[in-house]
Amino acid sequence: MDNVEEIVAISDPGEVGRDEHNRGDRFVVQLSNIAAWLFPILMVAITAQVILRNNGMNQAWLDDLQWWLYGAAVLMGVGYAVTTDSHVRVDILYDNFPEDKKTRTNLFAIGWLFLPFIILSWDVTYDYAVSSVRADEGSDSPNGLHNLWILKCFMNAAFVFIGIACWSAIVRNLKRLHEPKLWRQLWAAFPATFLLLNLTIYYGLYLTMSLLAEEGTSNRDISRGPAFGEIEFGPYELTYTVVAALILAPILVLALRALDTSRKAGS
Template sequence: MDAVCRAIDRLSTAVGILAAWLLAPLVIALCYEVVARYVFGAPTIWAYELAYLLTGSGWMLGMAYALAKGAHIRIDVLYLNLSPRKRALVDVIGYCCLLLPFLIWVATMLDDRAIHAFRSGEKTGQSAWNPPLWPFRTVFFVSFAMLALQAAAEAVRAILVLVGRAPGAR
């Protein structure tokens, strides 16, 4: 089971690195837009939409990576004072009873929305560029599915701590 958790960590890391690389085309597009708008007086019809699509994709695809690295915000006032087994119990309850059911539900809904956007040819409707919406909706689905996978791996690690078999290093 530990090998599966490490494989999920590697996948989350790979997707997180991809999310980070989305910043490069975002910066290039925004710099191009600034120069086109203020130097040449010719703003683009695509920069605004590309910027929010890439920004949203970067944030969403980075969620599982942030969970794998323990970078999500958590209120540690009580949690840090608990023993490792009690922390593991809190984690199991949080992941299994709250986070995983929610993530599975959201991923299912997002899957349906991505399929519908593809079939209907839905467009963003935010600018004259008006690109298709299905790729962005697919990114949302993949992001929440990845976050659910990473949450499941974290839950397995917490269960291993509870049963006295601490997981290996990440």
């Protein structure tokens, strides 16, 4: 293999296209390079457990450690794969697209499909993490690794890391087509913009209601308050926060677009 770029792509994908990388991309690559050391540690843990088990000295904490290391490494690897574009593609058409069409495909795939899923995953795992911390969750085995809440908190934080990787990739791809103004970024990830607004409104209201609630009011009672009611649209029901986000998301994008002085100057 004589092509230096091909060698670099295999040995260190994080250096491919470095000239295009923004700060978010470099942050993801550098943190992922550190996290990559989890894999040799995982190999040592697996080997040690196999040897100990074959000698009748099974260690439950080593079993747990393997899952902890594997889960952490895989989640960090997702962000790295997004940044380096090294994820597996099952697309027989993409390779033959012209570069601008590839860029638009990347923007749609990341901003409209993948990033919304990551935001939803963060929201779901947030409750897991909080519940685990409150319960001081530990291993099922008496000799296992306890403080399982550490792993669940890391899992929730990892989705933030992946989200940074996605948004940085959106900015990088946008830059190939236009100047990546904020309104263009929000539009390129419009479903994610809507979800972020919805979560911001929801948790903002929840925090406000928690501060104003009478002593002894449970979290469930707060989340069932009038501010979190629903509006019926035929057979469908939408919460007030969702409706507010649906209204505010396009307004935000259009307002930022209208305030884009460089766009006005160009026209």
